[in-house]
Amino acid sequence: MAHYGTSQFKNGLKLMLEGNPCSIVNNEIVKPGKGQAFNRVKFKDLITGKTLEKTFKSGESLEGADVMELNMQYLYNDGESWHFMDPDSYDQYALDETAMSGAINYLVEQDSCVVTLWNNNPISVTPPNHVVLEVVDTDPGLKGDTAGTGGKPATMNTGVVVQVPLFIAIGEKVKVDTRTNEYAGRA
């Protein structure tokens, strides 16, 4: 894999850091008046999701990480792994629970997600910003309630619990924002 010098650093560049693939979130060049230039860089570790901060002498270089983000279709869960397919190549990929992380809460079969591959192995998945989920359990609401007067917890078909308006009943389909875990309307 190619090496990248500090002058090529930019947001989104994928590099190897301490053995893990990382993505540059912020790259700040600091040149002390009387000193050499440095790059103060914030990274996101693509495996652990943690943020790291490192400072490099300008001129240092790091190995690039072979990371690809592909749109894939979620197929099914066999109890151990979650299976996805690249609709272009029909290649299938299995993700374990660690790689799935919070995405488990929002995956509906046939939905399209972004799967991140490192050296062609899946390391994480990002669900769409909005997904349609079905309410499987919630307290019955009072007739005549309207949106905006508070809410109640509702369990979705994926198992995640979302605050919904009082008028939502079991069996209804609702739109959920996966970034905030918030109710975003009736589907």
Next chain:
Amino acid sequence: MLIKTIRDFFYDRDVTEVTTPALVSSPITDVHIDSIGVRVNEGLGKADALYLHTSPEIEMKRLLAKGSGDIFQICSVYRDNEYGERNFNEFGMLEYYRLDFDMHQLMSEVGELVNALGDSRPVIKMSYSEAFTRYVGIDILQTDLDTLKIFAGSHGLSDDFHWIEDLQMLLFVHFVEPKLRQHPICFIYDFPSQQAALAQVENRVAHRFELYLDGVEVANGYQELQSAEDYRERFQLELNKRQALEKPLMALDEQFLADLSAPLPFCSGVAIGIERLLLKMCL
């Protein structure tokens, strides 16, 4: 408007405004500051190499040695090989010198200038050593290069350094600078002697200071060296580093050293990046 405020600030204090040449015959020796060279008079058959000044320091010190008294200058300066969102090949500089001021008196006055420009947030002063104790947990004045390398390596930072000052600066940029945002107007003073530049050294610390506004370096000041011998020694140190790094070498500015046959009066001086200073004022 803000430039007028700066001028008024100095005129009110009887500091004389001066203008010195931007084209000079000797480039600066600082290992990490590169001069921009220009060729002149080629058409006259008398080609000569001149350099755009990287700061008006040397020319202003010639005036001080001749007895100018307190002086200030607002000018553009030029540096090669600058890159980044806050670094440019040309930028504005306010440089000034105060006779009989020690470093602390000058810091106080720079703080008053920042306040006069409309930034009324509190001014704090912290020694370089205190900043390292507080934010890095090491005694920077007592720690040698090998120990610093081990410390840097244990934090996943480069330990490939020949000179301790370069590693001190990496640790400062990585650990200390981001924390200085908590102190919007912050002076850092008494640098390790290896970072003395042209400041007087006493009891193993250099009487040098920097001003940070919201964590960004804006000014650099010294309690100034006075004798030609001291300047010759410091210039030579920079040339030695240039040689080791295979960077362009230049002759010492013998004319300047000769001009210091009458040494500089006891004084302190500071260079302030105008864009960085005023950027913070406009927020």
